[in-house]
Amino acid sequence: MVTTGEATGSHVPAWRGGFGRLWSAAVVSRFGDALRGAALPLLAVSLTDRPLLIASVTACGYLPWIVFGLLGGAVADRVDQRRAMWTVDAVRALLVAAFAAVVALGHASILLLIALAFALTTLQTLFDNASTALLPALVDRAALGSANARLMTGQQIAGGLMGAPVVPLLIAAGAAVPFVADAGTFLLAAALVASLRTTAPERAPRPAGSTLRAEIADGLGTLWRDRPLRGLCAATALCNVGMGALIATLVVLVTGWLHAGTAGYAAATTAYAVGGLAGGAVNRRIATRLGPLRSVLLAGLAQIGALVVMGSVRSLTAVVAALAVFGFMGMVWNVNTTTLMQQRAPADMLGRVSSAFRTLAVAGAPLGALLGGLTATAWGLNTPALLTAAFFVLSVIALIPAVKPDVPVVAPHDDATTAHVTG
Secondary structure, three states, rough: OOOOOOHHHHOOOOOOHHHHHHHHHHHHHHHHHHHHHHHHHHHHHHHOOHHHHHHHHHHHHHHHHHHHHHHHHHHHHHHHHHHHHHHHHHHHHHHHHHHHHHHHHHOOOOHHHHHHHHHHHHHHHHHHHHEEEEHEEEEEHHHHHHHHHHHHHHHHHHHHHHHHHHHHHHHHHHHOOOHOOOOOOHHHHHHHHHHOOOOOOOOOOOOOOHHHHHHHHHHHHHHHHHHHHHHHHHHHHHHHHHHHHHHHHHHHHHHHOOOOHHHHHHHHHHHHHHHHHHHHHHHHHHHHHHHHHHHHHHHHHHHHHHHHHHHHOOOOOEEEEEEEEHHHHHHHHHHHOOOOOOOOOOOHHHHHHHHHHHHHHHHHHHHHHHHHHHHHHHHHHHHHHHHHHHHHHOOOOOHHHHOOOOOOOOOOOOOOOOOOOOO
């Protein structure tokens, strides 16, 4: 249901009302995530110089998607999504505030970093699936592409341009300061989401005796029967094995292989964010010209080239430029993938389809993070980027069969017998 008062069929979401508040909450929360996301690896580097242990922090940040991701999607389809989101953010605020106190007292350890990453991502499995399912209730269906682009672009501005670059300054004021700020952003985001007034989508009554296990199986089956989403899921899963390796070791690539220090790491993460901003700004033109699936294929090909540069050219300037391209095409990939999922999945199953997609796609990321640490230890700090490029090659190969003439989008309210056109 559209609750923002925008005209049906509009391709641009209205800022007034629900979408504006959701956008603000997402941007505020992303700012805090950027502070924590940049501070955690820097804190880890200060605690140990072993790449495998540093990579383990990233790996354990992905594991909850494998363990709890499907459950989070099934719960998101059962509960009030708005309430679930603000409750999760309030709990995350408490966890990060407690961690900040431990850091301030000088008791931080790698094991504690791993525990925090695991706990926050466990809560995120419910939050992200609820958020994906909530957006179609706030904007017209035709505006989903623009809404996703604006959400992700706003998050890039807050996370890359405003968040990551100030982390060195905040750390200079105290190692706990970025985490205190992150806790504050969680609380503000929770208040914004709690203020939303939405009407929950109509859901068909659950059959008598329906279980979470059966509902999770329905979500997996829906994803499997939809050829474009199935192909995208396989491609994203392969990408994320590589992304796990890259994210887990980017800090050592910049600070160790390039000897660029904290400032160089901030420049690299900022370049990625700037690239994402540009990608969000032009994504609609790319998707209109190529279609969403071919846009994702183009993004994957361009990212392979960027990764090869990152792993083979020992220059901060080259790595920064490559990360800008990587971020640009990453935004194109993410916006089109999310929009296709929201458009193709039945409304009352969107949480489960989203969780099935995310869980399967993220499953290889912990392995990738560990492979990145092992590769960096065995063959050099630049080699994880080349390993990532190899996985992106496999991803593009997996995506090609799905990139036929784009399958028509089916209405989310179609029944299960007609909602999965496989072309």
